[in-house]
Amino acid sequence: MSDDPPFSHVDEHGRASMVNVLAKPATYRLARASCAVATSPDGRRLLQNPVAGAEVISAARTAAVAGAKRTARLIPLCHPIRIDAVRVDVTVTRTGARIAATAESVERTGVEMEALTACACAALTIVRAVLPVDPGVRVDDLVLEHKSGGRSGTWNR
Amino acid sequence: MSDDPPFSHVDEHGRASMVNVLAKPATYRLARASCAVATSPDGRRLLQNPVAGAEVISAARTAAVAGAKRTARLIPLCHPIRIDAVRVDVTVTRTGARIAATAESVERTGVEMEALTACACAALTIVRAVLPVDPGVRVDDLVLEHKSGGRSGTWNR
Amino acid sequence: MSDDPPFSHVDEHGRASMVNVLAKPATYRLARASCAVATSPDGRRLLQNPVAGAEVISAARTAAVAGAKRTARLIPLCHPIRIDAVRVDVTVTRTGARIAATAESVERTGVEMEALTACACAALTIVRAVLPVDPGVRVDDLVLEHKSGGRSGTWNR
Amino acid sequence: MSDDPPFSHVDEHGRASMVNVLAKPATYRLARASCAVATSPDGRRLLQNPVAGAEVISAARTAAVAGAKRTARLIPLCHPIRIDAVRVDVTVTRTGARIAATAESVERTGVEMEALTACACAALTIVRAVLPVDPGVRVDDLVLEHKSGGRSGTWNR
Amino acid sequence: MSDDPPFSHVDEHGRASMVNVLAKPATYRLARASCAVATSPDGRRLLQNPVAGAEVISAARTAAVAGAKRTARLIPLCHPIRIDAVRVDVTVTRTGARIAATAESVERTGVEMEALTACACAALTIVRAVLPVDPGVRVDDLVLEHKSGGRSGTWNR
Amino acid sequence: MSDDPPFSHVDEHGRASMVNVLAKPATYRLARASCAVATSPDGRRLLQNPVAGAEVISAARTAAVAGAKRTARLIPLCHPIRIDAVRVDVTVTRTGARIAATAESVERTGVEMEALTACACAALTIVRAVLPVDPGVRVDDLVLEHKSGGRSGTWNR
Numbered sequence: 056m057s058d059d060p061p062f063s064h065v066d067e068h069g070r071a072s073m074v075n076v077l078a079k080p081a082t083y084r085l086a087r088a089s090c091a092v093a094t095s096p097d098g099r100r101l102l103q104n105p106v107a108g109a110e111v112i113s114a115a116r117t118a119a120v121a122g123a124k125r126t127a128r129l130i131p132l133c134h135p136i137r138i139d140a141v142r143v144d145v146t147v148t149r150t151g152a153r154i155a156a157t158a159e160s161v162e163r164t165g166v167e168m169e170a171l172t173a174c175a176c177a178a179l180t181i182v183r184a185v186l187p188v189d190p191g192v193r194v195d196d197l198v199l200e201h202k203s204g205g206r207s208g209t210w211n212r
Numbered sequence: 213m214s215d216d217p218p219f220s221h222v223d224e225h226g227r228a229s230m231v232n233v234l235a236k237p238a239t240y241r242l243a244r245a246s247c248a249v250a251t252s253p254d255g256r257r258l259l260q261n262p263v264a265g266a267e268v269i270s271a272a273r274t275a276a277v278a279g280a281k282r283t284a285r286l287i288p289l290c291h292p293i294r295i296d297a298v299r300v301d302v303t304v305t306r307t308g309a310r311i312a313a314t315a316e317s318v319e320r321t322g323v324e325m326e327a328l329t330a331c332a333c334a335a336l337t338i339v340r341a342v343l344p345v346d347p348g349v350r351v352d353d354l355v356l357e358h359k360s361g362g363r364s365g366t367w368n369r
Numbered sequence: 370m371s372d373d374p375p376f377s378h379v380d381e382h383g384r385a386s387m388v389n390v391l392a393k394p395a396t397y398r399l400a401r402a403s404c405a406v407a408t409s410p411d412g413r414r415l416l417q418n419p420v421a422g423a424e425v426i427s428a429a430r431t432a433a434v435a436g437a438k439r440t441a442r443l444i445p446l447c448h449p450i451r452i453d454a455v456r457v458d459v460t461v462t463r464t465g466a467r468i469a470a471t472a473e474s475v476e477r478t479g480v481e482m483e484a485l486t487a488c489a490c491a492a493l494t495i496v497r498a499v500l501p502v503d504p505g506v507r508v509d510d511l512v513l514e515h516k517s518g519g520r521s522g523t524w525n526r
Numbered sequence: 527m528s529d530d531p532p533f534s535h536v537d538e539h540g541r542a543s544m545v546n547v548l549a550k551p552a553t554y555r556l557a558r559a560s561c562a563v564a565t566s567p568d569g570r571r572l573l574q575n576p577v578a579g580a581e582v583i584s585a586a587r588t589a590a591v592a593g594a595k596r597t598a599r600l601i602p603l604c605h606p607i608r609i610d611a612v613r614v615d616v617t618v619t620r621t622g623a624r625i626a627a628t629a630e631s632v633e634r635t636g637v638e639m640e641a642l643t644a645c646a647c648a649a650l651t652i653v654r655a656v657l658p659v660d661p662g663v664r665v666d667d668l669v670l671e672h673k674s675g676g677r678s679g680t681w682n683r
Numbered sequence: 684m685s686d687d688p689p690f691s692h693v694d695e696h697g698r699a700s701m702v703n704v705l706a707k708p709a710t711y712r713l714a715r716a717s718c719a720v721a722t723s724p725d726g727r728r729l730l731q732n733p734v735a736g737a738e739v740i741s742a743a744r745t746a747a748v749a750g751a752k753r754t755a756r757l758i759p760l761c762h763p764i765r766i767d768a769v770r771v772d773v774t775v776t777r778t779g780a781r782i783a784a785t786a787e788s789v790e791r792t793g794v795e796m797e798a799l800t801a802c803a804c805a806a807l808t809i810v811r812a813v814l815p816v817d818p819g820v821r822v823d824d825l826v827l828e829h830k831s832g833g834r835s836g837t838w839n840r
Numbered sequence: 841m842s843d844d845p846p847f848s849h850v851d852e853h854g855r856a857s858m859v860n861v862l863a864k865p866a867t868y869r870l871a872r873a874s875c876a877v878a879t880s881p882d883g884r885r886l887l888q889n890p891v892a893g894a895e896v897i898s899a900a901r902t903a904a905v906a907g908a909k910r911t912a913r914l915i916p917l918c919h920p921i922r923i924d925a926v927r928v929d930v931t932v933t934r935t936g937a938r939i940a941a942t943a944e945s946v947e948r949t950g951v952e953m954e955a956l957t958a959c960a961c962a963a964l965t966i967v968r969a970v971l972p973v974d975p976g977v978r979v980d981d982l983v984l985e986h987k988s989g990g991r992s993g994t995w996n997r
Binding site for chain 6: 718742745746749750753756757758759760761795796799800803804806807808810811812814818819820821822823824825826827830838840
């Protein structure tokens with residue numbers, strides 16, 4: 056993805072299209088993304104609860120893996136690709152939760168969007184759990200941390 | 213949603229479940245959420261391009277409406293509900309883009325998650341478009357702005 | 370749907386949106402659509418085969434019902450609605466096949482798109498079956514035949 | 527697809543099945559399909575509107591790309607494949623709109639159904655937009671224009 | 684569902700259809716289903732592991748809730764309905780695991796299929812987890828336990 | 841799948857993840873699964889009806905193929921894979937119906953779950969059809985019959 060040429064998602068007439076990636080070789084790709092959920096003391100108490108919090112975090116991880124697999128359906132111009140691995144970490148922090156997701160594939164396009172979508176789905180699952188006690192819950196800093204593979208090579212934040 | 217009792221998404225044994233909302237009346241609900249996409253000058257140039265940028269923003273709005281309809285599939289414990297209206301605004305700003313989404317329904321649960329999911333999907337569509345020119349693109353401040361209807365009444369950020 | 374005001378799918382700023390239907394009462398709606406598949410003698414022989422043809426037609430009917438349920442996901446700005454009945458007829462004709470689908474609901478929007486989508490999915494299933502023997506197979510005359518219910522009342526082709 | 531043997535979608539007992547394509551090599555495949563939407567002067571005025579019409583056509587292109595990716599879910603017996611490119615053109619004509627879609631892949635089966643499904647989804651999106659002003663809107667001539675690749679080689683309408 | 688007339692899923696010409704439920708009132712419906720997973724000592728050791736087993740069971744519950752929401756897409760002739768509650772219990776037993784699911788709704792059709800589909804999805808998630816250590820794992824006794832509401836009233840196994 | 845190491849679906853910290861299969865070669869995989877539906881004389885009469893029963897069995901086969909393609913969405917930790925063939929047999933028996941499904945692929949993971957999910961979806965479709973006349977209908981013996989390919993080689997029940 057990040058090795059597409061600039062403006063690659065629109066063709067010479069400005070029309071959105073799913074760009075042709077056939078000229079690219081299928082190579083090993085890895086991308087890591089992350090984000091943060093900031094919540095109130097009540098929200099954090101829920102996430103830290105050994106039973107209820109563990110269940111929420113487990114559901115967030117499951118939602119993240121499912122979300123990574125759904126990326127091409129959610130983001131109109133992403134290619135449907137075969138994802139070979141998704142790993143999701145959810146850590147309860149002093150301000151809420153920190154989410155990191157890694158996606159791996161051997162494909163013609165990168166897996167950056169898959170890692171980012173996984174993070175977003177985990178974050179929304181946590182938001183849904185704390186919303187009743189903290190409607191002010193916030194998701195921040197949804198970013199790509201690292202990518203490797205593909206024509207444009209390795210990139211680190 | 214935000215009028216669920218605290219910890220409502222886990223039952224008395226700490227098990228995640230889709231909470232029973234039958235005791236709640238079906239009433240008019242509205243929720244508004246927003247987020248921001250921060251990108252580099254190259255990314256902003258793309259979004260400001262009258263042809264390519266307009267196409268991206270249109271795809272982001274379409275993805276947001278589709279995402280709102282998909283909320284119950286993305287977030288494990290959300291109820292499948294009938295959404296009666298979704299409105300999405302994407303504004304190109306000095307730092308990137310600002311997204312706002314409003315969801316409305318007459319249901320037994322709120323539409324907060326639908327508005328938040330719409331924003332996340334629009335943001336990820338924009339991220340996908342600018343990632344080739346700015347892998348450092350960032351989504352911030354995904355929050356609920358306002359909700360009304362339901363047992364817990366009106367809430368404003 | 371057909372009782373929306375003109376241009377109802379775009380708001381006052383030309384932005385696509387899922388229009389607010391809350392002001393409309395939920396009333397009984399019915400829509401009937403149809404289309405035709407024209408194929409070669411080889412394609413017709415397949416459709417008339419008592420075993421293989423019956424299987425194709427049964428798969429086409431199943432695809433039509435499934436397609437009607439998927440309308441809101443396929444057509445960006447359609448509302449997700451509860452469909453209360455879908456009936457699909459596939460008739461083998463002298464030139465190929467004729468498809469008719471009826472959708473019924475008690476909702477705030479019409480079911481015209483559901484009937485049309487059902488027809489399109491049945492037609493594509495038949496096309497898929499005859500394509501190996503007739504790549505020139507053609508779908509024509511996908512139209513609404515009749516609608517009733519809603520503010521705009523009854524309409525017949 | 528069109529290089530399957532005749533009746534390939536049903537086995538020796540007349541049962542529908544997803545045919546085994548493992549004996550076929552994964553080769554480059556391209557398919558182009560098209561269709562036409564015929565609408566009234568009111569419908570054409572909407573499509574020609576520089577703001578509302580542009581938004582509809584953009585939504586139609588997005589729906590077409592999404593539809594191509596969904597082909598295996600819509601058409602029961604299609605194989606789930608990786609699509610490497612989809613390009614969609616929507617042209618406003620004197621009678622309505624003309625849609626053309628090209629799908630490309632390196633797979634064991636053709637992408638004819640993906641190109642046809644893309645056209646159908648774009649057409650239905652346009653139909654949905656003009657239906658309130660023209661319930662008589664019609665989709666015609668949904669056909670394969672060209673295919674290349676696979677055992678059966680190149681075919682042109 | 685179980686208050687449909689016999690053969691209700693096929694019409695007078697033997698064609699599958701999504702039966703018209705509009706004549707039925709929308710009333711409160713509840714259905715409970717269950718099934719059993721039988722596995723080897725190695726499989727049971729995995730399910731009893733306080734960390735890995737808990738994670739599997741949590742994923743099974745999430746899959747069950749998601750599966751209940753997907754029933755109308757999985758089972759061709761089921762109506763898409765709004766489910767108001769799903770509760771899933773997974774108990775590790777001496778022979779493997781026991782799954783029970785309850786679905787509730789206020790609709791025109793029953794929620795029996797939703798409860799059964801939830802059980803099947805939870806069972807398949809557990810099967811997927813133990814399959815590497817026990818390819819002989821087995822799902823048995825997938826049955827409806829109880830239903831209430833609707834024209835046909837209460838039924839108990 | 842069954843050639844994953846034990847506990848492969850949870851990582852060293854007990855977290856569910858979609859395991860990395862990149863170290864495995866893409867090889868030919870085949871899996872066959874089966875299950876049984878037991879129903880009352882009334883239910884069997886329906887399945888044996890030459891018109892209504894044939895339609896149900898055809899819908900069950902279609903649901904099975906569609907279910908196999910949906911496996912990765914239904915079972916949280918399954919990899920999305922390309923399935924190259926699915927074959928489904930439904931036989932009416934003295935006690936109800938017997939279902940067998942075979943899935944084939946050239947992939948890095950097995951297709952056991954695809955074959956099992958196909959059987960479950962066919963069984964639930966039959967259950968849905970007979971439920972109005974036999975709410976006691978039961979699915980039993982959902983098992984893997986055979987697998988070949990992959991590191992762990994051939995396995996037979």
